[in-house]
Amino acid sequence: MWREESAERSFRFSVLVWLLSISEWVGARAEDVKSTWSGHTARISHQLKVSTMAAFQLLFPLLVSCVAASARPPRHLPSCQVVQMDVFCSDLSLRSAPVDLPHNVQMLDLSRNQVQNLTLETLAYHTGFHHLNLHSNRIHFIQPGLFRDMTDLKVLDLSRNHLNVFALSKTNIGPLTAVESLDLSSNGLYTGMSDYFLAHSPSLTNLSLNSNSITKIAQNSFLGSSSLRKISLHNNVILEIEDGAFDSLDHLTELDLSKNSITCITDFNLYNLTVLNLSKNSMEFFQSTSSDVLYKLLYLDLSQNKMPSFPLLPSQNILEYLDVSRNQLQSVNVTGTNSVVILNHLKYLDMSYNQLKSIPYTFFCSMGSLEVLNVSNNCIGSFSIPYIDILRTVRVINLSYNSLQSLTFGENALQSLEELILQGNDLTTLDHQTFLRLPSIKHLQLQQNNIKICASEKKTSLTDHNHQDPSGCVSFSSIPSLxxxxxxENNLETLPxxxxxxxxxxxxxxSLNPGLDMDKDSLIGLEHSLVHLLLSENNISKLNIDLSSLRSLKHVNLSTNQLTTLPVWNKVSSIESLNLQNNHLVTLEYNTIFxxxxxxxxxxxxxxxxxxxKNLDFLHLVQHSTVVVPDIETVTCVHEKNSEPVNIEEVNQEMCHTQGKPNYIVVAVVTVLVVSIVVGLLVKCCHARKRKCNRSFSA
Known part of the structure; x- marks a missing residue:
C-alpha cells in the first residue's frame, strides 16, 4: 500500500514538472515570436494561436487525469486493521470509511476520527453492520433514515460527538429496528433531545446518556424504547423525575442516576429494579412506596448525599448491598411508614463518614446474613454485641477512626468474625479477654490506640477463686486463629x-512505639509462624530478641531506629527482605552476613x-551476590577517618589493602628492632657471665 501511494506521488510530481517545462517552452516560443514582431504581425499572430492550441491540447488531458487522481479515494484501507469480518480504523484522521471495505464487514470501528456528516456515503454504502463504533468524532448531522435498512445493527456507539446540533433539527434518526445497545454519552444533549434518538428503538436494551445536560426525565422519554433493561444517566444535571417516567419499562433492571442534582425520592416503586445508583446527588430523603409487593432490588447506592437519617426501605425486600456512606446520618432508624423493615438478605452495609454517635445492637437484629459492616469515620463512643444471635455471619467489621472507648463482646458472639479494624480510636482500658472471645478472628488492626499488652497468663488451679484478672492490659496469647x-502507634512502653x-x-x-522495651522472650511461641516483623521508628538502640530463632521469618523492618549493631545470627537465616535504613550501624558481624x-x-x-x-564481607555480599539493594544510591561508607562518605559501589578491597600497608611496615620494623635489642641483651649477658666464670676459675 505504501509503495502504491509513493508511486502515485512520484507520478503527480513528474506531471507537474512536465507541465512546468511545457509552460517554459510556450513562454520561450512567445519570446521568439515577439522578437520578430516587426514586419511579421499576421504570421506571428497565427503562430501564437497554433502554439497555444497545441499546448492546450497536450495539457488538458494530463490536467484532468491529475485532478482525478488527487480526488480519487485511496484504493486500499489506510492503515486499517482487518480481522476476519471486523475492520478497525480508529484514530486515522478519516472523514469517512474507506471505499474498499470488505463486502461482508460486520464491525466497523471509526472512533477518534474526523467524521462530521454521517451518511450512507460516509459508511461506503454498507448496511450489513452488526457493530458500528463512531465514538469521538465531530458528527453533527445524520442522514434521515440512515439506519432504516441496517436490520442487523445491534451495537451503535455515537458517544463524544456533537449530536446536540443535529437534535435542533427535531428529526428522528430511526427507526433503529435491531439496535440493542446505544451510547449517546457526552453529546451536549439537554432535556427532550434524547427523544429523537429513542423514538423508534423497539429492541433497545442498553442505553447510555452519561455526561450530557439533561435536567428532567419526562413521562414520555422512553416510550419508544419499551425493551430497555439498563439506563445510565450518570453525570447530568437532573433535578426532576416526572411521575411514571419509568412505568412503561417493565424489563428495566439497572438504573444509574449518580452524579446529578436529585434532592429526594418519596415514592420509589420500581419493583423489578435490581440495581439503583443514586450516589453523588443532593438527596435529603429516600422513601419507598408502602406496599406488600416484593421488591427485587439487590444493590442500592445512596452514598455522597445529604441524608440526615437512615433511608426508609421497602418492607418486603431482598436487598444485599446498601451504601449510605458520606451522608449526614445521625440515626439508624429503619422503621417504615407502617411496618418494621427486615434486612435479612443484606450482606454489605457501609455507613462510613457520617455523624453517628451510637449504634444500638438491636439495629442489627434483622441482619441475619450480613458479612461486611463498615461504620468507620463516625463519632461512635461505644460498641457492643452481647448476644450470640446478633451478626453471627459477619466476617469484617470496620470501626476505625471513631471515638471508641468501650468495646464489649459477649461469650461466643461474632463467631464468624475474621477481620476487626479498630485503627484510630481512644481504646485504653479493655477487658483483657476481649479478643479471646472471637473464635475466628484472623486480622486485628489496633493502630493508633493506647493498648497495653498483658504477659501470657499462668495456669491457675480450679480452686483458686481469688484469682484477679489483669487490669489495664489486653491479652494476645492463646488466640489460635489470629x-x-x-x-x-499505641505508645507501647514494654513488650512482656x-x-x-x-x-x-x-x-x-x-512500629512507631518510641522507647519500646522488648523482653528477650517476648516473641517466644512465634518460632514457626512469624513471617513479617515490623519494628521501625521505635528508637531501639539494641535488639534483645534472637531473630535467628524465628525460623519462618522472611520480612523484617528495623528502619529508623538507633541500632549500632545487629544481634549475631547463630543459625542459617530465612530472612528474604531486611530494612536497616536510618540507623547507626558501623559494622556488620561476619556471622550475621554469613x-x-x-x-x-x-x-x-x-x-x-x-x-x-571493616565491612568487606558486607561489600562482597552486595557486589557479588543476587541481593538487591533498592536504595543503593544512598548507601555510603567512610573510607578513612574524617573523610567524605563514599558510595559502597565505588569501594574495593585494594583501597583497604593500600590503606593497611604502612601499618604492616611499622609493625615489621618495630618487630625487628625489638628482636635485635633482645638478642643484643642476651649476647651481652652471656659475655658477662663467661668473664665472671673465668675469674672464679683463676682464684
Missing part, C-alpha cells in the same frame, strides 16, 4: 515475655555511618 496483628504465646501470628506490627547470605534477596541499608574497610 494471624495478623497491627499494634503500631510470652506476649503472643500460643497465637500463630504471621504478621506483627510494633547467615543472611543464603536467603537474603532484598536489603535496604541507606543512611547508616558504615565503615568501608
Amino acid at each position: 494471624q495478623f496483628l497491627y499494634l503500631s 515475655a510470652n506476649a503472643f504465646a500460643n497465637t500463630p501470628l504471621s504478621l506483627l506490627d510494633l 547467615a543472611l547470605e543464603r536467603s537474603l534477596k532484598t536489603l535496604y541499608m541507606g543512611s547508616n555511618p558504615l565503615s568501608c574497610c
Whole structure:
C-alpha cells in the first residue's frame, strides 16, 4: 500500500514538472515570436494561436487525469486493521470509511476520527453492520433514515460527538429496528433531545446518556424504547423525575442516576429494579412506596448525599448491598411508614463518614446474613454485641477512626468474625479477654490506640477463686486463629515475655512505639509462624530478641531506629527482605552476613555511618551476590577517618589493602628492632657471665 501511494506521488510530481517545462517552452516560443514582431504581425499572430492550441491540447488531458487522481479515494484501507469480518480504523484522521471495505464487514470501528456528516456515503454504502463504533468524532448531522435498512445493527456507539446540533433539527434518526445497545454519552444533549434518538428503538436494551445536560426525565422519554433493561444517566444535571417516567419499562433492571442534582425520592416503586445508583446527588430523603409487593432490588447506592437519617426501605425486600456512606446520618432508624423493615438478605452495609454517635445492637437484629459492616469515620463512643444471635455471619467489621472507648463482646458472639479494624480510636482500658472471645478472628488492626499488652497468663488451679484478672492490659496469647496483628502507634512502653504465646501470628506490627522495651522472650511461641516483623521508628538502640530463632521469618523492618549493631545470627537465616535504613550501624558481624547470605534477596541499608574497610564481607555480599539493594544510591561508607562518605559501589578491597600497608611496615620494623635489642641483651649477658666464670676459675 505504501509503495502504491509513493508511486502515485512520484507520478503527480513528474506531471507537474512536465507541465512546468511545457509552460517554459510556450513562454520561450512567445519570446521568439515577439522578437520578430516587426514586419511579421499576421504570421506571428497565427503562430501564437497554433502554439497555444497545441499546448492546450497536450495539457488538458494530463490536467484532468491529475485532478482525478488527487480526488480519487485511496484504493486500499489506510492503515486499517482487518480481522476476519471486523475492520478497525480508529484514530486515522478519516472523514469517512474507506471505499474498499470488505463486502461482508460486520464491525466497523471509526472512533477518534474526523467524521462530521454521517451518511450512507460516509459508511461506503454498507448496511450489513452488526457493530458500528463512531465514538469521538465531530458528527453533527445524520442522514434521515440512515439506519432504516441496517436490520442487523445491534451495537451503535455515537458517544463524544456533537449530536446536540443535529437534535435542533427535531428529526428522528430511526427507526433503529435491531439496535440493542446505544451510547449517546457526552453529546451536549439537554432535556427532550434524547427523544429523537429513542423514538423508534423497539429492541433497545442498553442505553447510555452519561455526561450530557439533561435536567428532567419526562413521562414520555422512553416510550419508544419499551425493551430497555439498563439506563445510565450518570453525570447530568437532573433535578426532576416526572411521575411514571419509568412505568412503561417493565424489563428495566439497572438504573444509574449518580452524579446529578436529585434532592429526594418519596415514592420509589420500581419493583423489578435490581440495581439503583443514586450516589453523588443532593438527596435529603429516600422513601419507598408502602406496599406488600416484593421488591427485587439487590444493590442500592445512596452514598455522597445529604441524608440526615437512615433511608426508609421497602418492607418486603431482598436487598444485599446498601451504601449510605458520606451522608449526614445521625440515626439508624429503619422503621417504615407502617411496618418494621427486615434486612435479612443484606450482606454489605457501609455507613462510613457520617455523624453517628451510637449504634444500638438491636439495629442489627434483622441482619441475619450480613458479612461486611463498615461504620468507620463516625463519632461512635461505644460498641457492643452481647448476644450470640446478633451478626453471627459477619466476617469484617470496620470501626476505625471513631471515638471508641468501650468495646464489649459477649461469650461466643461474632463467631464468624475474621477481620476487626479498630485503627484510630481512644481504646485504653479493655477487658483483657476481649479478643479471646472471637473464635475466628484472623486480622486485628489496633493502630493508633493506647493498648497495653498483658504477659501470657499462668495456669491457675480450679480452686483458686481469688484469682484477679489483669487490669489495664489486653491479652494476645492463646488466640489460635489470629494471624495478623497491627499494634503500631499505641505508645507501647514494654513488650512482656510470652506476649503472643500460643497465637500463630504471621504478621506483627510494633512500629512507631518510641522507647519500646522488648523482653528477650517476648516473641517466644512465634518460632514457626512469624513471617513479617515490623519494628521501625521505635528508637531501639539494641535488639534483645534472637531473630535467628524465628525460623519462618522472611520480612523484617528495623528502619529508623538507633541500632549500632545487629544481634549475631547463630543459625542459617530465612530472612528474604531486611530494612536497616536510618540507623547507626558501623559494622556488620561476619556471622550475621554469613547467615543472611543464603536467603537474603532484598536489603535496604541507606543512611547508616558504615565503615568501608571493616565491612568487606558486607561489600562482597552486595557486589557479588543476587541481593538487591533498592536504595543503593544512598548507601555510603567512610573510607578513612574524617573523610567524605563514599558510595559502597565505588569501594574495593585494594583501597583497604593500600590503606593497611604502612601499618604492616611499622609493625615489621618495630618487630625487628625489638628482636635485635633482645638478642643484643642476651649476647651481652652471656659475655658477662663467661668473664665472671673465668675469674672464679683463676682464684
